[in-house]
Amino acid sequence: MSDLSNTPRISIHPVGAGDEAAVADVIRAAFGQEAEVRLVHNLRHCGALVLELLARTDDGRVAGHVAFSRVTGAGAGHRLQISCLAPVSVHPDLQRTGIGSALIRSGLEDLRKLGEDLVLVLGPPAYYPRFGFDAELAKKVQAPYAGAAFMALALSDAGNRDLPVEVSFASPFEEFE
Numbered sequence: 001m002s003d004l005s006n007t008p009r010i011s012i013h014p015v016g017a018g019d020e021a022a023v024a025d026v027i028r029a030a031f032g033q034e035a036e037v038r039l040v041h042n043l044r045h046c047g048a049l050v051l052e053l054l055a056r057t058d059d060g061r062v063a064g065h066v067a068f069s070r071v072t073g074a075g076a077g078h079r080l081q082i083s084c085l086a087p088v089s090v091h092p093d094l095q096r097t098g099i100g101s102a103l104i105r106s107g108l109e110d111l112r113k114l115g116e117d118l119v120l121v122l123g124p125p126a127y128y129p130r131f132g133f134d135a136e137l138a139k140k141v142q143a144p145y146a147g148a149a150f151m152a153l154a155l156s157d158a159g160n161r162d163l164p165v166e167v168s169f170a171s172p173f174e175e176f177e
């Protein structure tokens with residue numbers, strides 16, 4: 001468990017229709033470009049988002065955001081409910097204070113309650129294993145990605161058991177660079 005003693009007081013909420021502009025601002029600030037802003041917009045508007053959360057500071061400012069989108073499985077794991085964590089963004093002024101971790105942990109808890117079996121992520125191998133993501137498990141997931149940065153986390157017994165699975169990501173990822 002990370003030390004959250006310097007975490008600013010934040011609360012975590014589902015993203016509502018009125019939050020879209022503030023969410024776009026925090027994604028843009030975190031990544032310093034438009035590509036991830038467009039990705040989230042496209043995922044949202046093609047109905048691919050399974051869950052979208054924001055972190056709000058006590059003074060009402062949007063400090064961070066995380067999106068989870070639907071992944072389609074084929075093969076042995078075709079019945080699995082699979083989602084993909086991407087992107088996660090924390091405003092540069094507030095990075096490394098535990099907000100990203102709080103968003104990811106809260107999102108994973110919600111996904112478990114929603115009955116998701118498996119969550120995939122492509123990101124720094126130094127960051128995601130603390131949440132249980134594992135590159136070994138992801139070797140049983142046939143995807144356009146591979147290697148240490150491609151990790152998987154099972155949220156149910158089936159997510160560990162009904163593998164291998166061949167996956168396709170939501171179409172906005174195809175045009176994402």
Ligand SMILES: CC(C)(COP(=O)(O)OP(=O)(O)OC[C@H]1O[C@@H](n2cnc3c(N)ncnc32)[C@H](O)[C@@H]1OP(=O)(O)O)[C@@H](O)C(=O)NCCC(=O)NCCS
Nearest residue numbers: 030031088089090095096097098099100101123124126127
């Ligand atoms: C990556 C990001 C979401 C992490 O959120 P955060 O609130 O800053 O991180 P937390 O405070 O929860 O966690 C801090 C820890 O994560 C590590 N960390 C943060 N970003 C990291 C990165 N890009 N690579 C590796 N480790 C990273 C820190 O070193 C720190 O590790 P420690 O606990 O061992 O000291 C945030 O820094 C961010 O928005 N970055 C820019 C956008 C981005 O790269 N998003 C992720 C793409 S996969």
